[in-house]
Amino acid sequence: VTRLDHTLAPIALGCWELTTAPQGRRYSAPPQPVIAAKQPFPVELKAGKKYAWCACGHSKNQPFCDGAHRKAAPGISPLRFIPEEDKTTVWLCGCKRTRSPPYCDGTHKEEAVQRAQVSAEP
């Protein structure tokens, strides 16, 4: 996995929202993304263009958002970012477990990810 440079700083982060339990009680358990892929996606990015990285794992347009979170994971928002310079190869996370979103940080190599079921093939 290529170590990424972080000049492509995200301009917004997804956020957790309160969820209502079936009995009407509210709790703050964070929604969990599903694993879209067990490896990162190599992509080219254009300076100044707006991107929305899928944080929920339900998009059929991985690694980017297609709006699927609105129905499948309403508590998870895509991570929107604008690269400051053109990048020919950037590795965006497909497992949705990275600690450095939207970039792959190698977390997908962990056993928990490699043993998990992939929910959606891009």
Ligand code: FES
């Ligand atoms: S794909 Fe590498 S950390 Fe998610």
